[in-house]
Amino acid sequence: MRLRNVTGSREVIAESPYVVQEELAPRCPGRWREMFGNGNSIHIEIGMGKGKFIHTMAKEHTDINYVGIEKYSSVLIRAVRKMEAEALPNLKFLRMDAEDIAKVFGAGEVDRIYLNFSDPWPKDRHARRRLPSREFLARYGVILKQGGRLEFKTDNRALFDFALDELGPAGWEAEEVTYDLHGDPRLMEGNVMTEYEEKFSSRGAPICKYIIHPGSEMYENR
Ligand code: SAM
Numbered sequence: 230m231r232l233r234n235v236t237g238s239r240e241v242i243a244e245s246p247y248v249v250q251e252e253l254a255p256r257c258p259g260r261w262r263e264m265f266g267n268g269n270s271i272h273i274e275i276g277m278g279k280g281k282f283i284h285t286m287a288k289e290h291t292d293i294n295y296v297g298i299e300k301y302s303s304v305l306i307r308a309v310r311k312m313e314a315e316a317l318p319n320l321k322f323l324r325m326d327a328e329d330i331a332k333v334f335g336a337g338e339v340d341r342i343y344l345n346f347s348d349p350w351p352k353d354r355h356a357r358r359r360l361p362s363r364e365f366l367a368r369y370g371v372i373l374k375q376g377g378r379l380e381f382k383t384d385n386r387a388l389f390d391f392a393l394d395e396l397g398p399a400g401w402e403a404e405e406v407t408y409d410l411h412g413d414p415r416l417m418e419g420n421v422m423t424e425y426e427e428k429f430s431s432r433g434a435p436i437c438k439y440i441i442h443p444g445s446e447m448y449e450n451r
Contacts, residue, residue: 238306247312259335265294270340280308282423287320334372344381346425349388361392366399370443382438384429389437405440
């Protein structure tokens with residue numbers, strides 16, 4: 230995502246009721262349902278960008294609690310503006326690097342994780358920064374409840390192939406894999422397009438998607 234410094238974004242985010250403020254984050258693990266004021270499932274999107282996907286999902290699924298995570302204030306501000314225009318009680322935001330995700334959610338607290346059009350980090354030496362890397366899968370495996378799943382979409386075939394290769398070493402298993410999501414009516418059911426998905430699919434790029442879960446050994450060793 231092209232990053233422009235958006236003047237005042239840090240200040241707006243620091244004041245926003247839709248953002249769980251950084252100083253509160255260490256108190257969050259195990260308390261997300263309490264923070265939403267209900268016992269509903271928790272679904273999170275990591276690297277949500279401007280928030281179209283998660284805002285639409287929260288609107289369509291009012292019985293699920295959503296948390297959108299984004300590293301940069303200059304991007305998160307766009308999602309905050311969407312909430313200012315149309316506030317949803319079942320959506321909250323966190324501005325943070327996903328590296329620290331297991332410090333913010335408790336073990337098994339999250340029911341589903343979405344990764345959409347994650348940054349590819351094409352250089353080999355940056356592989357650990359890719360959100361579907363084995364290092365990140367290990368963190369997701371801690372916070373995901375048994376029976377939970379992770380869904381990943383991308384137009385980037387090299388990143389998708391890398392992500393598939395990471396599953397075995399990370400101890401995760403694939404439930405669904407497609408190299409052409411938009412050509413698969415079954416997997417397209419209920420699909421909500423992200424900003425990047427709209428851009429790339431309108432140019433004719435095929436969209437890859439997998440749905441995965443940790444292997445049973447991971448829970449036994451937890
Ligand atoms: N998910 C959106 C979509 O599909 O339109 C945005 C995709 S954009 C290519 C990737 C986003 O992930 C960027 O907004 C970036 O700042 C964010 N991101 C990348 N690495 C991150 C990390 N470690 N923690 C949190 N957000 C991250």
